[in-house]
Amino acid sequence: MSRDTKGDLFSMIGGNLAEGHEILDLMMAAATNPDVVMTEREKCRIFLGRFLFAAATEGLNQARETFPVSQLDVMIDLFIMFGEALASVTVQGFDLSTPRGKRLVRNEVKDKVMLGYDLFVQAIEKANAQEEDKLMPGSPTKAQRSALKWLRNRNGDGVFDKSGVLVAGGERAPVMRATWNHLAAMHMVEFYQDRRRVRVTDFGRRINLSNDEESK
DSSP states (O other), X not given: OOHHHHHHHHHTTTTSOOOHHHHHHHHHHHHHOTTSOOOHHHHHHHHHHHHHHHHHHHHHHHHHHHSOOOXXXXXXXXXXXXXXXXXXXXXXXXXXXXXXXXXXXXXXXXXXXXXXXXXXXXXXXXHHHHHHTSOOTTOOOHHHHHHHHHHHTTTTEEEEOTTSOEEETTEEOSSOHHHHHHHHHTTSEEEETTTTEEEEOHHHHHSOOTTOOOOO
16 A cells, blocks of 8 residues: 555544544445555455454454453453464365365464464563553662562572572572562562462563563
């Protein structure tokens, strides 16, 4: 699609970002309007996208209204089932003479869909980590961040020995007990089994420690 065409399409919704039905109307107009300068392949792609967008939106809404499932689980299942559906359509649409050929196509489609899903999740996790990791009053100190990374690098779970030193992954932590108390107060780790053990919380796992070194 040319730059001018994109500009024309953008102006159709008043220069504002489209929502829901506006996106569907815009996509349909682009695919069927003879005055829009696009190749037939581009029109076909937008035409398909319009119906896929509608199906995904309606499917998500109906699923969340019908089943007591979290939004995250519904999104995960959307990618999985889209891979299943796309693989089935691909197999049915082509003359694949052997079961092995069908499996190859099926796996290829699944791999591509799951790659998109993984990138999607990584982008969300990175954005969340950046927001949660901003230095604010009560945020962990450098030493505390290093201790958290040390534990995360050893399965995120440890037990205190008789001298009060945390042992995780067969190693004794070079960290004082007070550091774990501070991290627990910030909900980055939690004690359990009468405070004899400590583990990293979901919040603690989302903290971006890529620029931190573990305690030594």
